[in-house]
Amino acid sequence: MDVIQQLMMGFATAATPENLLYALAGAFIGTIVGVLPGIGPLGSMAILLSFTLNMDATTAMIFFAGIYYGSMYGGSTTSILLNIPGEAASVVTCLDGYEMAKKGRAGAALTISALGSFVAGTLSIIGLMFAAASLADTALKFGPPEFFAIGLVGLLILVRLSGGSLSKNMVMVLLGLAVSTIGTDKLMGLERFTFGISDLGQGVEFLPVAMGLFGIAEVMLTADEKEESGEAIKIRMRDLLPTGRELKRSAGPIFRGSILGFLIGLLPGPSPVISTFVSYLTEKKLSKNPDEFGKGAVEGVAGPEAANNASVGGAYVPLMALGVPFTPAMAVVVGALMLHGITPGPTLIAERPELFWGVIASMYIGNLMLLVLNLPLVQVFVKITTIPKQILLPLIVLLCLVGVYSVNSSYVDLFVLAIFGVIGYLLRGVGYEPAPLVLALVIGPMMETALRQALMTSEGKIGDLIFRPISGTLYALAILAFIIPPVIKRIRGNKNQNSGTSV
Amino acid sequence: MRMKERVISLSILVFAMVYLAGSISLSVGTLDKPGPGFVPAGVAIGLLVVAGINVYKAFRASAEPTEQDSWLKVAPIGIAIILFVYPIMLRPLNFIIATFVVLFALLRLLKFKSLVVSLLTALFTTFFSFYLFSNVLGVVLPSGFIEDIILRL
Numbered sequence: 001m002d003v004i005q006q007l008m009m010g011f012a013t014a015a016t017p018e019n020l021l022y023a024l025a026g027a028f029i030g031t032i033v034g035v036l037p038g039i040g041p042l043g044s045m046a047i048l049l050s051f052t053l054n055m056d057a058t059t060a061m062i063f064f065a066g067i068y069y070g071s072m073y074g075g076s077t078t079s080i081l082l083n084i085p086g087e088a089a090s091v092v093t094c095l096d097g098y099e100m101a102k103k104g105r106a107g108a109a110l111t112i113s114a115l116g117s118f119v120a121g122t123l124s125i126i127g128l129m130f131a132a133a134s135l136a137d138t139a140l141k142f143g144p145p146e147f148f149a150i151g152l153v154g155l156l157i158l159v160r161l162s163g164g165s166l167s168k169n170m171v172m173v174l175l176g177l178a179v180s181t182i183g184t185d186k187l188m189g190l191e192r193f194t195f196g197i198s199d200l201g202q203g204v205e206f207l208p209v210a211m212g213l214f215g216i217a218e219v220m221l222t223a224d225e226k227e228e229s230g231e232a233i234k235i236r237m238r239d240l241l242p243t244g245r246e247l248k249r250s251a252g253p254i255f256r257g258s259i260l261g262f263l264i265g266l267l268p269g270p271s272p273v274i275s276t277f278v279s280y281l282t283e284k285k286l287s288k289n290p291d292e293f294g295k296g297a298v299e300g301v302a303g304p305e306a307a308n309n310a311s312v313g314g315a316y317v318p319l320m321a322l323g324v325p326f327t328p329a330m331a332v333v334v335g336a337l338m339l340h341g342i343t344p345g346p347t348l349i350a351e352r353p354e355l356f357w358g359v360i361a362s363m364y365i366g367n368l369m370l371l372v373l374n375l376p377l378v379q380v381f382v383k384i385t386t387i388p389k390q391i392l393l394p395l396i397v398l399l400c401l402v403g404v405y406s407v408n409s410s411y412v413d414l415f416v417l418a419i420f421g422v423i424g425y426l427l428r429g430v431g432y433e434p435a436p437l438v439l440a441l442v443i444g445p446m447m448e449t450a451l452r453q454a455l456m457t458s459e460g461k462i463g464d465l466i467f468r469p470i471s472g473t474l475y476a477l478a479i480l481a482f483i484i485p486p487v488i489k490r491i492r493g494n495k496n497q498n499s500g501t502s503v
Numbered sequence: 504m505r506m507k508e509r510v511i512s513l514s515i516l517v518f519a520m521v522y523l524a525g526s527i528s529l530s531v532g533t534l535d536k537p538g539p540g541f542v543p544a545g546v547a548i549g550l551l552v553v554a555g556i557n558v559y560k561a562f563r564a565s566a567e568p569t570e571q572d573s574w575l576k577v578a579p580i581g582i583a584i585i586l587f588v589y590p591i592m593l594r595p596l597n598f599i600i601a602t603f604v605v606l607f608a609l610l611r612l613l614k615f616k617s618l619v620v621s622l623l624t625a626l627f628t629t630f631f632s633f634y635l636f637s638n639v640l641g642v643v644l645p646s647g648f649i650e651d652i653i654l655r656l
Contacts (some may be wrong), residue, residue, distance in 0.1 A: 050641050167556050171515055174550040178522055181546065185539035192529055192539055216586065223578035223613060390615035391624070394606050397582070398632060401589060403603075406642040414590035422583050430508045448542045460535030 003129060010357025013058060014365055019358070022055070023366045026234040027373060030070020034391070035078050035091070035381045043072040043215040045397045047330040049207055049339070052408035057340035058355045062362040064333055069121055069312045072272060073370045076113040076305050077381050080106055084385070089272035089308040092280045096293065103296050108242035112250050112298055113305040114374050120258035121367040124313025127262045128320070129360055132349065135321035139346035142322075142470065148470035150324055151447035153478040155440055157325070159269040160481050162433045164279065169436050172427075176440025177447075179204050186449055199412035206335050206442055208404045208413045210224040210328060212420025213363045213434035215400045220425040242298075250302035255284050257306030265305070265314020268326035268469030270317075270435065272308040281308035313363070319344060320356060324486060328435045331442040339363035339407070505564060512557040519554045523547035581612040597647035605627040 013019065033044040035453040044066055052060035075090030080097035093113065100109040142150075152282030159169040182193045194200040242250070257279040283303040284293045293300050318326050323345035325331040337344050344350065349356045374381075404417045424434050451465075458464035466475055526547045532538030585608050592601040607625035615621050633653060636642040644650070 050642065054641050061638065167553050167560070170553045171550065171557060174546055174553060175515070175518075177546045178543070178550060181543045188530075188539050190529070190539045193525060206580075216582075219584050220579040223582060224576055323607055336617065388615075390610065390613040395612060395628070397586070398602065398606065398628070401602075402642065402644070403637055405593075405644070406636070409643060411590045411594060414593070415587070417587035418583065418590075421586055425579055425583075426507075426511060432511075435529075435575060451542065452537045455534055455537050460533065462534070498642040 003133075006353060006357045007129070007361060009354065010359075010361035011364075012363035013354045013358030016064060016270070018056075019059055019062050019362060020365065021060050022374075023066045024369055026063040026066020027070040027073075027366050027370050029067075029076035030067035030072075031077075031370070031374060031381060032384055033067065034071035034074020034076075035384050036387075040088075040214065040218075042210065042329045042332060042395075043218065044071070044213045044337075045329060046207055046215065047396075047403040048401050049332060049336055052336050053339060057337065057352075058340055060167035060336050060340065060360045061333070061355060061359045062366075065316075065359055065363055066337060066366045068329055069117075069309060069366065070308045070370060072254075072312060073114065073117050073310075073374055074381060076117070076213040076301075077110065077374070077378055077418075077481050078385055079111065080109045080301070081382055082385065088270065089276055089311075091273070092276040092302055092304040095280070096295070097296050099294065099296035100298065100301065105242075105246075105296065105298075108246055109301050110378060111375065112244050112246060112302050114371055116257065116302045116306035117251065117309040118367050118371045119254050120261055120310040121313065121370075122364065123255075123258040123365045124262045124310035125360055125367075126263070127310075128313040128316050128363075131266075131317045132320040132356070134223055135317060136346045136349045139322050144457065145465045146470045146474075147322075147324075148447055148450035148454055148465065149474045150322060151443045151450065153474040154268040154318075154324060154326055155436070155443065156478045157481050158436050158439060160485070161267060161274060162270065162436055164431050168432045172432055172434065172436040173440045176437035177444045179209065179437070180441045180444025181448070186445065187452055197412060199408075199410050203445070204416060204441070205408065205410075205413055206331060206438070207407055208417040209420045209441055210418045210438050211333065211400045211404055212422075213424035214328070214436060215396060216417060216421025217428055217434070218423025219396050219400075220421065221428065222261045222389060223393055246298045249298050250284075252301035253299045254280070254306040256282060256286075257303040258310040261307035262314040263312025265311030266317055266326075268439070271327060273313040275311040276304035279303040291428070316359075320348060322346060323348065324446070325439065328438045334442060339443065340408055346450055358437040505561070507559075508564075509561045512554065512561045516551070516558050519550040523551060529583055578612055582609070585612075586608060593645055597650055598633055598644040599629055599647075599649045599653075601645075602632065644647040 014023065029044060029048075029300075030041065033041060045067055048063075048067070052063060055063065061476070072089060075085060076093050076097065078087045079090040079093040080101050082163065083094050083098040085091045085094055095114065097109045155173050159166060159173055162169045164461070182200055183190050184194075184201050191201060237321075260279050260282065261275040262270075263277060265271045265272075280293075280300060280303060283297075283299045284290050287293065287297070287299060289297070315327050315330050318324050319330045319333060323343065324333045334344055342348070342355070400417060401414065404413050407413070428434060454465050455462075466472060524597065526540045526543035529543065530538035531538030531540040531544050567633055585605055589601060589605050592604065596604075603625050606628055607621060610621040611618070615624070630653070633644065633650065637650070637654065639642055646654070
């Protein structure tokens with residue numbers, strides 16, 4: 001079957017009334033999540049994970065895909081109208097989006113943002129279709145050394161890209177790996193660090209850890225903050241149309257943002273956030289009028305908004321092709337697949353084509369739904385931000401508690417949620433990022449099994465693990481990722497010093 | 504912030520030591536026959552080294568106390584207590600009563616309007632959430648006679 005035929009099959013799967021309804025529900029919930037500061041796509045997907053148990057696996061994936069890219073759309077609305085980013089990936093949009101709004105171009109900024117997101121979403125889906133399918137074919141030849149290399153290199157790049165202190169990110173990765181060793185050892189059947197608690201025999205569940213570190217910790221941090229409220233700028237339907245000049249100026253940034261976003265999305269870490277910054281800086285460098293940036297340049301909205309949406313498609317590639325999630329939100333998607341008895345990996349596309357192509361097709365449909373949904377309902381979404389935190393926070397806590405309990409009906413999971421909520425609150429307060437811990441927890445068991453199998457097969461020769469074409473290339477890339485940035489920084493520092501002394 | 508950072512980095516270092524001891528007590532094995540303690544021991548050594556670096560960094564920096572240094576913040580501590588109490592209450596009291604108590608406590612902690620409004624909001628949210636999760640979404644929640652009555656309605 002060629003790509004077109006498979007895509008048609010995907011559309012047939014996605015276009016059933018049930019799947020269409022869940023795509024719309026996901027997109028709608030995602031937009032709300034994007035509008036509300038604090039919850040984020042990860043938190044909301046984690047909360048809703050247990051509720052996907054009653055759905056078919058494909059429907060659950062369609063629902064989650066809708067939430068993920070819906071949140072990217074939604075984040076821009078409050079950035080433009082209130083100067084409050086609903087999502088970290090929308091922070092950059094505030095810079096020029098709010099300035100455009102102050103000049104009476106809020107409608108145009110929202111339309112450009114929605115159009116950019118739509119075009120980027122569509123382009124990244126095309127990229128996902130081809131990249132995932134061909135990468136999965138290649139990955140069928142991977143053995144334990146390659147899978148260990150992918151996991152290790154992914155975590156190392158994550159440490160580099162997560163922002164903040166390298167040593168703190170490394171601590172979080174190692175803590176995640178440590179937590180992943182709790183439970184029964186898969187190769188020998190021996191219990192490790194369970195302290196006689198039978199519920200821990202299967203290991204520490206990913207869901208209570210993720211919801212604790214992200215959801216509960218966020219609630220605890222927000223409970224302490226003063227309420228932020230901005231003056232929403234009102235717009236009328238007729239103000240939504242951008243001018244021809246604005247559209248022309250946006251075309252290039254949208255296209256470049258789509259490519260950049262997709263490529264950055266392939267990397268581990270907070271790719272939607274990084275892609276917006278890279279796109280903004282690229283557009284500023286390429287612009288004939290860089291002084292306009294920060295004062296309402298339409299390119300500053302179009303590029304980053306396209307980039308953060310395109311990164312969603314990119315993030316799906318390693319998950320669908322290798323079964324390795326590179327972002328915490330993708331780790332929740334893995335959790336959902338596993339709840340339905342599906343282990344993601346290179347054989348997923350071949351074994352469950354209806355799932356892969358159904359999700360792809362639903363993304364096209366979902367992007368169109370978001371375009372239609374978002375623009376007329378802009379004022380409704382803005383109203384949501386006025387819900388007081390005294391109501392919102394208890395509701396998030398309730399959703400976390402029920403969400404965690406409902407998966408295994410386990411009281412231990414509720415304690416794990418509380419413990420990681422407190423740990424997340426304390427660690428985030430002093431600059432430790434939770435994402436590396438969560439990803440290490442998910443990838444850890446796969447890495448451990450792969451490493452031990454590889455060592456046993458090679459009779460303990462570490463060289464056999466490293467000096468292989470794919471593993472060797474990956475390790476070389478990881479080393480470069482660690483060496484190049486400090487070298488560039490040092491060279492730049494020396495240059496500045498020299499120019500300073502010469503002046 | 505500095506004091507918090509020192510305490511947290513030291514705690515991670517202590518955890519790394521305990522975890523290393525636990526890992527060694529499992530069978531570590533050899534390179535060609537790695538045992539259940541092989542990966543945990545490697546992770547523990549790595550953690551010990553990096554946590555040590557963080558402790559060094561935290562203690563090298565000046566320790567001027569700041570406003571953020573305070574550990575005694577009512578709302579986060581209250582939320583933490585409520586979260587730990589919930590699973591203890593859930594088994595004997597079942598969903599409706601345990602959830603009502605938790606929601607009411609959270610609303611009061613966050614200073615939501617008056618006592619009566621908090622009470623009514625917690626009551627409504629509890630019943631609505633039970634109906635939504637149990638009846639609409641099919642989640643199996645701990646049930647007693649109150650829950651049974653609602654399910655029969």
